Amino acid sequence: MELRHLRYFVAVAHEGHVTRAAEKLHMQQPPLSQQIRALEREIGAPLLLRHPRGVSLTDAGRSFLADAEAILASVERATVKARRTARGETGRIAVGFTTSAPFHPLVARAIREFRRERPDISFVLEENSSGDLLAAVRDERLDIAFIRAGLADPQGLAVEELLHEEMAAALPARHPLARRPKLALKDLAAEDFVLYRRSEGRGLYDVIIAACSAAGFSPHISQEAPRIVSTLNLVAAGLGITIVPASLSRLPLEGVTYRPLTGRPPFRVPLNLARRRDEASAATLAFIDRVRRLA
Incomplete structure (x- = not known):
């Protein structure tokens, strides 16, 4: 049994007439009648009652029609979904x-x-x-x-x-350097650093260490944390300062003040x-x- 057999039967059932169904399907009436009879033989039960002026459904035909329509509708949904997926729409x-x-x-x-x-x-x-x-x-x-x-x-x-982002210093709110509107990286040379663990964020960690080295110092790392937000919490507790991408300065955290870092070349990640x-x-x-x- 193929999907076309279901479509043939549904068309005949809806039209109530084999010839009209054949016209709708753009095929000849004799082949359509043969396909319907072959379908009935495969099922092992008559689906249609033939009358001089058309056809009507048997009980088996009504049962089969409901399931055939459901199958065809499911196939149509699957086809539409596949096409939309191929176009990147779903x-x-x-x-x-x-x-x-x-x-x-x-x-x-x-x-x-x-x-x-x-x-x-x-x-x-x-x-x-x-x-x-x-x-x-x-x-x-x-x-x-x-x-x-x-x-x-x-x-x-x-x-x-994709892009390079400026870096910013995150300081305890009462830190003396927080009074300045901007900082140079070398201004942080004597500070205790709180950093994101290298195992968790190699790219950010390495950029910070390299930038400090280029500024003439090796940062004293007093604390490491598994997440950047955790480093900011340690900064808020007064355990040190840290350096974060400038977009994190949009994250308001009580006890933390952010200051842009200046210099040439710009400090970016x-x-x-x-x-x-x-x-x-x-x-x-x-x-x-x-x-x-x-x-």
């Missing part, structure tokens, strides 16, 4: 990000605009370390990831730089996008394109 995108990435407005704006245009796309979000995020993209548990680090071991992945090189999902590719254009 589906699911799993997005990963390091702790600092979602504070940059690019990430939220890209998701918000994409969902407004394609409301049938759903997003799954996951926060993790750069290493774990890259492994998840590689293993297809995530589709893309926003990270701060580069990529040492590609293995089918590509990491592209990248925001990168990691993806699979062979990505084929139309929805994911469309979202990546949106992110690139916004960046």
